[in-house]
Amino acid sequence: MPATQEEAGVVGRYTGPACKLCRREGEKLFLKGTRCLTEKCGIERKAYAPGQHGPSPRRRRKVSEYSKQLREKQKVKRTYGLSEGQFRTTFDKVRHLPGVAGENLLSALETRLDNVVYRMGLASSRKAARQLVRHGHVEVNGRVVDVPSFQVRPDNEVGVTEASRDLTSVRASLEALSRGVPVSWITVDAKKASGKVTERPTRDAIPTVAQEQLIVELYSK
Numbered sequence: 383m384p385a386t387q388e389e390a391g392v393v394g395r396y397t398g399p400a401c402k403l404c405r406r407e408g409e410k411l412f413l414k415g416t417r418c419l420t421e422k423c424g425i426e427r428k429a430y431a432p433g434q435h436g437p438s439p440r441r442r443r444k445v446s447e448y449s450k451q452l453r454e455k456q457k458v459k460r461t462y463g464l465s466e467g468q469f470r471t472t473f474d475k476v477r478h479l480p481g482v483a484g485e486n487l488l489s490a491l492e493t494r495l496d497n498v499v500y501r502m503g504l505a506s507s508r509k510a511a512r513q514l515v516r517h518g519h520v521e522v523n524g525r526v527v528d529v530p531s532f533q534v535r536p537d538n539e540v541g542v543t544e545a546s547r548d549l550t551s552v553r554a555s556l557e558a559l560s561r562g563v564p565v566s567w568i569t570v571d572a573k574k575a576s577g578k579v580t581e582r583p584t585r586d587a588i589p590t591v592a593q594e595q596l597i598v599e600l601y602s603k
Contacts, residue, residue: 447599450596451596451597452600454594454597454600455469455597455601457592458488458491458590458592458594458597461508461590461592462491462497462508464491468531470601472487472490472491476489477598484594484595484598485584485594487598488583488585488588488590488594489583489584489585489588491590492588492590493534493535493583494534495515495520495522495527495529495531495532495533496508496512496530498534498579499511499514499515501565501568502570503555503572504520504541504552505555506551506554506555506558510555511530514546514551514552515527515528515530515532516528518543519546519549519552520542520543521540521541522534522539523538523539524539526543535579536579536580537578537579537580538579539577539578540576540578540579541571541576542576547574547575556575565583565587566587567580567581
């Protein structure tokens, strides 16, 4: 049987409803900021996969190891908002580094500039953080960086530019600290809309729920 487009990894960036991605993976990926914490969350209203007309009574089919690996990769890729190519490129860059490949992958994803901005609470979602970066509202060590995939290193200072600190979206996100509650490896100064990465995150300091070893197994075939 020929591989599906999803299995072959040829599908580009998803542009449909974000809630469908959470429903497809069967759990919240927190793609829509504060909305994910309310009763309006898609998976709260329809806790079944898209395409079904309600919970299916059909017999459960045995899930293959390949299917488990694929679903885990899709879940993590969608959580961080990357295309298949971007996700694979990130994996290829870290797979030969010292340490555990899966943990290195998550660490690299966490230290992307857009994710750091999100973790600092400067944006309500990773998508919103990516827009802030691309539009030139974010600086690293005092210099504007508009590349979302920029790798933030320990002791790097990240913040919203002085001219952009009063943006409504930034202030609202900092006040809500929705899903952007700072993690242990980031310090935040809410008044200055800035912070610092104090160390490279270890697996136990990364709150993303994932079985990263399944992704390593998938890409190692």
